[in-house]
Amino acid sequence: MSSLQAEKPNLKLLYLRLTDSAPLIIAHELGFFERYGLRVELQRETSWATLRDKLIGGAADAASILAPMPLTLKQTLPNCDEQLLSGLILSCNGNAITLSRSLYEALDDHPEGTAAALKAHLETRSADGKPLTFASVYPFASHTLQLRHWLSSAGINPDGDVRIVVLPPEQMVDHLRRGDIDGFCVGEPWNTLAVQEQIGVIATPSNTLMPAMPEKVLAVTRSWHDANPATHLALRAALLEACAWLCDRSQRRDAVAILARPEYLDLPAATIAASLDDELVAPDGQAPSKNPGWHVFANPTTEHGRPTEKKARELLALCNEIAPTDNNATELFCSDLYQQTLDFIRHKALHQTRTV
Amino acid sequence: MTTPISILLVDDQPERAAMVGEQLTAAGYNLLAQLSSAEGLLFQVERHRPDIVLIDIESPDRDILESLSVINQHNPTPVAMFSARGGAEFITSAVEAGVSAYMAEGLSAERVAPAIEIAMAQFRSYQHLRQSLQRTQQQLDERKIIERAKGLLMARKNISEQAAHQTLRTLAMNSNSTMRNVAEQIVEHLQTPAK
Numbered sequence: 001m002s003s004l005q006a007e008k009p010n011l012k013l014l015y016l017r018l019t020d021s022a023p024l025i026i027a028h029e030l031g032f033f034e035r036y037g038l039r040v041e042l043q044r045e046t047s048w049a050t051l052r053d054k055l056i057g058g059a060a061d062a063a064s065i066l067a068p069m070p071l072t073l074k075q076t077l078p079n080c081d082e083q084l085l086s087g088l089i090l091s092c093n094g095n096a097i098t099l100s101r102s103l104y105e106a107l108d109d110h111p112e113g114t115a116a117a118l119k120a121h122l123e124t125r126s127a128d129g130k131p132l133t134f135a136s137v138y139p140f141a142s143h144t145l146q147l148r149h150w151l152s153s154a155g156i157n158p159d160g161d162v163r164i165v166v167l168p169p170e171q172m173v174d175h176l177r178r179g180d181i182d183g184f185c186v187g188e189p190w191n192t193l194a195v196q197e198q199i200g201v202i203a204t205p206s207n208t209l210m211p212a213m214p215e216k217v218l219a220v221t222r223s224w225h226d227a228n229p230a231t232h233l234a235l236r237a238a239l240l241e242a243c244a245w246l247c248d249r250s251q252r253r254d255a256v257a258i259l260a261r262p263e264y265l266d267l268p269a270a271t272i273a274a275s276l277d278d279e280l281v282a283p284d285g286q287a288p289s290k291n292p293g294w295h296v297f298a299n300p301t302t303e304h305g306r307p308t309e310k311k312a313r314e315l316l317a318l319c320n321e322i323a324p325t326d327n328n329a330t331e332l333f334c335s336d337l338y339q340q341t342l343d344f345i346r347h348k349a350l351h352q353t354r355t356v
Numbered sequence: 357m358t359t360p361i362s363i364l365l366v367d368d369q370p371e372r373a374a375m376v377g378e379q380l381t382a383a384g385y386n387l388l389a390q391l392s393s394a395e396g397l398l399f400q401v402e403r404h405r406p407d408i409v410l411i412d413i414e415s416p417d418r419d420i421l422e423s424l425s426v427i428n429q430h431n432p433t434p435v436a437m438f439s440a441r442g443g444a445e446f447i448t449s450a451v452e453a454g455v456s457a458y459m460a461e462g463l464s465a466e467r468v469a470p471a472i473e474i475a476m477a478q479f480r481s482y483q484h485l486r487q488s489l490q491r492t493q494q495q496l497d498e499r500k501i502i503e504r505a506k507g508l509l510m511a512r513k514n515i516s517e518q519a520a521h522q523t524l525r526t527l528a529m530n531s532n533s534t535m536r537n538v539a540e541q542i543v544e545h546l547q548t549p550a551k
Contacts, residue, residue, distance in 0.1 A: 046416045050456070053413060057451030076422070079465045080447065139422055165398075166423040168416045 004037060004344075006231040012041045014051050014063035017170045017265045019188040019275055020094045020216050020295060022255055024064050027242035029258050035241075036234035044264070047168040048138040049076075056082050061224060062235060064090055067214035068315050071329040072140035075319075085225060086217035087337025088236045089305050090243055092296040094215050094275070095143055095206035096191040097150055099183040100176050101283070103132070104201040114203040115154035122161055135167045135175065135184040142213050143185040145318045146206045150185075153209075176200055187215070188275035188294070189267060195281045196271055205280060205291050212296060212304065214311055217333075236341040237348075240305060243298035252276045300342055307333035361463075361471055362386040364406035366417065368393055372482040376410070379474050394420045406460065408468050410475050413456040421458050453479040498536045505539035508546040 011033075015021040024042060027033050033040040045051040048066060055063050056077065069076075070084035099107075099114070103121075110117035122132070134151075136144040148158040158164060167175055172184045177199050184190075185206070194200030206213065218239055225232050245251055256276060260269040274281050275295060279288040298305025312330035319325045363385050367373035373390050381387050388404045391397060394417030401409065401421075411418045446469065450456065453476035459468045502524065509520040528538045 046414070047419050049419055049422050050413055050416075053447070053456060054451055057447040059448075059451050082447070138419075164423070166419045168419055171416055 004230045004234045006037050006234050007228045008061070008231045009037055010039050010041075011061040011231070011235070012043055012059075014043050014045050014054060014060045016045055016048070016051065016064075016168075017267075018094075018190075018216075019259065019265070019272055020091045020297075021064055021264075022246055022259060022276075022295075023090045023239050023242040023297065025259060025264050026245060026255055027238050030242070030245070032238040032242045032245075033235075036238045038231070038234055038238060046170060048141070052076070052084075055084065055219065056080060056221060058221075058224075061228075061231075062218060062220045064216045065219045066138055066141045067217050068140045068142065068145075068319055069138070070217070070219050070332045071312055071316055072319055072325055074326045074329065075140065075323055083222040083332060084219045085222055085332045085334055085337075086219045086307050087232070087334045087341065088218040088239060088298060089214045089307050089311070090216040090218055090239065090298055092212045092215050092304050093205075093207035093293060094295045095146060095185055095187050096280075097147060097183065097185045097203045097206070097209075098176070098191045098194050098200040099203050100179070100181070101199055101201060102179075103182045104203075112154070115150050115156070118151075119154040119156050122156060131161070131163045132182045133163045133165060133180070135165050135172060135181045135186075137169050137172075137186060138166060139322065140319050142206070142210075142215055142315075143187070144322060145315075146209050146213075147185040148321065149318075150204060150209055173197065173199070189265070189271045192274040192281050193267065193271050195283055198283065201283050202280060205294055207291070207293050207296075211293075214307070214315065217307060232337070233340060233344055236337065237345055240298055240300060240341055240345065243305060244300060246295075246297040247299045300345060306335055306338045308335045309333060360384050360386045361407045361468060362388050362404070363471060364388050364391070364400060364404055364409045365475075366391045366394060366397060366409065366411040366415070368412070368415065369482070372479065375482055376475050376478040379478050380471060383471075383474055385471055385474075393417060397421070398423070407463055408460070408471055409458040410472070411456055411458075412479075413451060413454045418456055450476055453477075454483075455479050501543060502535055502539045505542040505546075508543060512546055 013024055015024050028040055028042055043060065045054070051063055051065065052069060054060050067089065070086055073080065073084055107114065107117040107121050110120060134147055136147055138144070144164065147164065151158045151162065156162065165181070169186050169190055172186045172190050173194050175181045176184065176194055191200070191202050195202060218236060220232060246255060256269050256273045259265045259272050260267060265272060274288065278290055278292050278294050280291040281288050296304050309330040312333040316325045316327060316329060363380055365373060365377055365387065367376065370392065377387050377390050388406050389400060391400060397417065397420050409421060411421065450472065455472060455476050457468070457472045505524060506517060506520040509515060509523055510517060524535055524538055528535045531538065
C-alpha cells in the first residue's frame with residue numbers, strides 16, 4: 001500500500017491564529033496534503049469552544065485542537081454522544097504566562113521569582129478590592145493547567161486568591177491593554193506581541209513549568225474516523241511530514257513568512273519569529289534570552305508526536321484538579337493510529353527508493 | 357404548571373435578538389434579559405441564574421460562559437451544553453443555524469431543546485431575511501447601472517430608449533455575458549470624456 005484511496009479527498013480543517021497552527025498551514029502551502037491525495041481547505045476560527053462545536057457538528061472534517069480537549073469532552077458537552085479522538089500530537093509546549101506591565105511593576109523583586117513576588121504582592125493587597133483576574137483559553141487547556149501550576153507553586157490558591165476566566169487567544173492582548181485582565185496564559189505569538197506592544201511582561205514560558213507537555217493534537221470525531229479511515233491516515237501522514245519539516249530550524253524562517261500572511265495569523269513576521277527562534281523577548285528593548293524547546297513539533301524520529309494512554313492519563317490527572325474527569329477517556333489518544341502512520345510513511349519511502 | 361424555563365439571550369444583532377426574544381416569549385418562556393454583548397455577562401448570570409443562556413456561536417464573547425466551570429467548579433448555573441437530542445443531528449443543525457446554548461445543571465436536554473429550536477429557527481429566518489435584502493439591493497444596483505448605460509447610449513449615439521435597450525441586450529447575448537456586465541463596461545467606456 002504505497003498510495004491511499006482516500007474516501008473523502010476534499011477536506012475542511014479548522015485552526016486558530018496561533019504559531020503552533022503551523023503544521024496545518026505549512027502542509028497546505030508546501031503541498032504535503034496534495035502529496036497524499038488530499039485537497040484541503042483551511043478555515044480560521046476565533047474561539048476554541050466554537051471550533052469544538054463546529055467539529056462535533058460536522059461543519060469540518062478535522063482540526064488542530066488543545067490536547068486535553070478530546071479527553072474532557074464529556075465534562076464540557078455532558079449530553080453529547082460523539083467523541084473526539086487523536087492519532088497525532090502535533091506539538092508540545094508553545095505557551096507562556098504574561099503579566100500586565102502595571103501588575104509587573106507593582107511587584108517587588110523576589111529571590112524565588114515572579115510567582116513568589118506575586119504571592120507577596122497578594123498578601124499586601126486589601127481583601128475587599130477587585131481580585132486579580134487571569135485568563136486562559138479554554139477550561140480544560142494546558143494553559144489553565146500551567147497557570148494553576150504556576151500560581152500553586154508559589155502558594156497562591158488558583159480557586160480563591162485570583163479569578164480565572166476564559167478568552168479567545170486573539171483577544172488576550174486587547175483585554176490586557178484595557179485592563180480587563182491582569183495576566184494570561186496563551187499560546188504564541190500573543191505573549192511576544194504583548195511585550196512588543198509594551199503592555200505585558202512574560203513571567204515564564206510554559207516549557208520551563210511543565211516540560212514536553214502535549215499541546216495541540218489533530219482531532220476528528222469517532223464517527224468521522226470510522227467512515228474515513230484511509231483519509232485519516234493520509235491526513236496524519238501529511239501533517240507528520242509537515243511537523244518534521246518544522247523541526248528543521250533552518251526552514252522555520254520560511255514558515256514565519258507564510259504564517260504572517262493576512263489569511264493566516266495576520267501579524268508582523270518579527271512577532272511570530274521570536275518563539276520559533278526560541279527567543280524570549282524582554283521589555284524595554286532589552287536583549288532577548290534563549291528559551292530552548294519553546295515549540296517542539298512531532299517528528300518520526302522522536303516520541304513527541306505519539307498520543308499514548310500514559311500521556312492521556314497524565315493530562316487527565318491534572319485536569320482532575322479543575323473538575324472530576326472520566327478516566328476511560330485515555331483510549332481517545334490512539335497510539336496504534338500513530339504507529340500506523342509511521343509504518344505507512346516508512347513503507348512509502350521504501351517503495352519510492354525501490355522504484356527510483 | 358411548572359415554572360417556565362428562564363432564558364438569557366446574548367446577541368449583538370438587535371433585530372435578530374428582537375425576533376428570537378419575541379418568539380420565545382410567545383412560546384411561554386421567561387425571557388430574563390437581552391444583552392447585546394457579554395460585558396457584565398458573568399454578573400448577569402450570577403444575578404439572574406438563568407436556566408438557559410443563548411448566544412451566537414460565532415461570538416467570541418461566548419468563551420466567557422465557558423469560564424463559569426473554571427471560576428467555580430461548584431457553580432450551579434450554566435454548564436456548557438450541546439445536547440445530543442436525536443444524536444449529532446441536533447448539534448449539526450444548531451451549528452448551521454449559528455446558535456450555541458448553555459444550560460443550568462439539573463436540567464435535561466429534552467426540556468431545553470424546544471427553546472433552542474425556536475432560537476435556531478429565528479436565526480435561520482434572520483439569515484434568509486438578510487440574504488433576500490442583499491438580493492433586492494443587488495437587483496436595485498443592477499437596474500441603476502443598466503438605466504445609466506442606456507442613458508449614455510441614448511445621449512452619445514442619439515438613439516431611442518428602446519434601441520438602447522436592444523443594443524445592450526444584443527451585446528450581452530453576443531458576448532455571452534449579462535446585461536449588467538455589459539452595462540458596466542459601457543458606463544466605464546462612455547463616461548470617460550472623449551479625447
